[in-house]
Amino acid sequence: MMSGSTRRVELVLKNRFLSYLIWQSIHSSLIFISLLSFFTSPHYPFLSFLLFLPSHLLFSATLSFIASPHPRPRFTLSLLFATVSAFSAALSLSAAAPAAHTLPGVSRLGFRGFLVGSLFGAHYVFKRRWVLHFPIIQRPPFFSFKMGVPSAARRALKLSVVASIFSGILLELLPHPFNYSVAATGRFFTEQITSFAATFAIFFSWELTHHLHWVLHTKRFIFAPPKGSAVAETNPSEHLLSALEESNPTSLLLYLAYLDLFMVCENNVDTWRRAGFFEETSETYKRVIVVCLKPLEHLATKLGEGLGNPVDKATQLSNQLLSPTDARPDLKHIEELHNFQLYAWCSRTAASLTACSRKDDKFGVAQLSGSNAAVVSTLLSCLLAVENFMGKKTNLQSPNQLLGPAGIKWATVNSGRVDVAAGKRSGPVNSKAYAIADVLKISIYQIVSAFHDEMLAGAKASLLEKDWVTNGKPLFGTREMLIQKLCLFLDFRAT
Numbered sequence: 001m002m003s004g005s006t007r008r009v010e011l012v013l014k015n016r017f018l019s020y021l022i023w024q025s026i027h028s029s030l031i032f033i034s035l036l037s038f039f040t041s042p043h044y045p046f047l048s049f050l051l052f053l054p055s056h057l058l059f060s061a062t063l064s065f066i067a068s069p070h071p072r073p074r075f076t077l078s079l080l081f082a083t084v085s086a087f088s089a090a091l092s093l094s095a096a097a098p099a100a101h102t103l104p105g106v107s108r109l110g111f112r113g114f115l116v117g118s119l120f121g122a123h124y125v126f127k128r129r130w131v132l133h134f135p136i137i138q139r140p141p142f143f144s145f146k147m148g149v150p151s152a153a154r155r156a157l158k159l160s161v162v163a164s165i166f167s168g169i170l171l172e173l174l175p176h177p178f179n180y181s182v183a184a185t186g187r188f189f190t191e192q193i194t195s196f197a198a199t200f201a202i203f204f205s206w207e208l209t210h211h212l213h214w215v216l217h218t219k220r221f222i223f224a225p226p227k228g229s230a231v232a233e234t235n236p237s238e239h240l241l242s243a244l245e246e247s248n249p250t251s252l253l254l255y256l257a258y259l260d261l262f263m264v265c266e267n268n269v270d271t272w273r274r275a276g277f278f279e280e281t282s283e284t285y286k287r288v289i290v291v292c293l294k295p296l297e298h299l300a301t302k303l304g305e306g307l308g309n310p311v312d313k314a315t316q317l318s319n320q321l322l323s324p325t326d327a328r329p330d331l332k333h334i335e336e337l338h339n340f341q342l343y344a345w346c347s348r349t350a351a352s353l354t355a356c357s358r359k360d361d362k363f364g365v366a367q368l369s370g371s372n373a374a375v376v377s378t379l380l381s382c383l384l385a386v387e388n389f390m391g392k393k394t395n396l397q398s399p400n401q402l403l404g405p406a407g408i409k410w411a412t413v414n415s416g417r418v419d420v421a422a423g424k425r426s427g428p429v430n431s432k433a434y435a436i437a438d439v440l441k442i443s444i445y446q447i448v449s450a451f452h453d454e455m456l457a458g459a460k461a462s463l464l465e466k467d468w469v470t471n472g473k474p475l476f477g478t479r480e481m482l483i484q485k486l487c488l489f490l491d492f493r494a495t
Helices: 002-038 043-066 075-096 101-127 141-173 187-216 230-234 238-246 252-266 271-276 284-308 331-337 340-360 372-390 416-424 426-452 452-460 466-469 481-489
Strands: 391-396 409-414
Touching: 002 043, 002 075, 002 187, 002 252, 043 075, 043 187, 075 101, 075 187, 075 466, 101 141, 101 187, 141 187, 187 340, 238 252, 238 284, 252 284, 252 340, 271 340, 271 416, 284 331, 284 340, 284 372, 331 426, 340 372, 340 391, 340 426, 372 391, 372 481, 426 452, 426 481, 452 466, 452 481
Parallel strands: none
Antiparallel strands: 391 409
């Protein structure tokens, strides 16, 4: 069952959705009125408006329905959006274009609108624009919306040009009962101009709708009771932890909760909330670390399934990570890399909390609960898995081959077979892998920098692995690999 705090947040999301529909109706109405002011208005402007506005509301509701911060592809919803876009454009173009004075003209414009709407929907889905990317800097909604208006106009103009040419050609090639006679040349060119203007107005309204939805639904929500209240004094983290533990893994609510947690741990804001994580019983801190490591553990496990985990094959393969050509991941495993935003939040949050625990943890709950070792082990395992996906492998060296305190040798595989695999993994997927690897390295270095003296002392006393690496089976690689990789970070030679 959902807690009262989770239901309260979902109510806030519903209010955001209603605000989104209201503001969308306002800018759609303004665009419709502006379009009528430049051209001869239709015979029935009020009826045209009653067609134009509901069609845009249908488009807006469908866009909000398919939008998600989770990048997992959804074929059925994508097909639904493309279909709704086609029918919405058909209604909008028939209502907005001033050339639609007769039934054949309305039908022809409706058919043309169906074509341009299909093109817009296909482009929207193909570019994965339904994925909600959270902004780096949180600005007030008005300024965020205002900053996106020029780019929305440019994109609408480009799409309008392509869609007008595309629909014009198809109208002449496809068989339909709405063709003009050869003598109606002037009418033909008039329709091209008016259709282009109406198409631009529709696409501009849709682009503004997309941007408005992004602004309102990626705005940070603070999962905390009012400061100074009784709940804030006794249990300030329960609202946030309830949302993190009870929300659907692909829901917007979960991502907003992770964003709030990241802002609290990474920045010097709401320090009273971060201090509440280090309460004496250590239960709150352990719950926070568990929700941070869960997505990273999922990533390491999935990549291990797709690429092959060398834990059970170390003897046969001389303790080397498999090359990417030995076990190629399928599309399901590659799709995991697209969830970069969540992995970045989780790794940075876990690292920031661990680093802050050196000074803020008065009761020593981070070390005594084993959370420090769990964080470092998970980050190292995840890094090994991602780097193995990128084409790197590691050789565990014998004692007489150790290279300084690290004792590990990293190299990019340069055989012909690996080059083929690397070529297949180039592009956006490989760039995501490099981005995730960079975030993981930064996170590990943040912990190492905070505890550098303690780690060096532990390494000299042969206690490094006891304090910073878990005893169990790693998510990816072997325990020896994790220890040597940590030594490489401790020597500031991990690249």
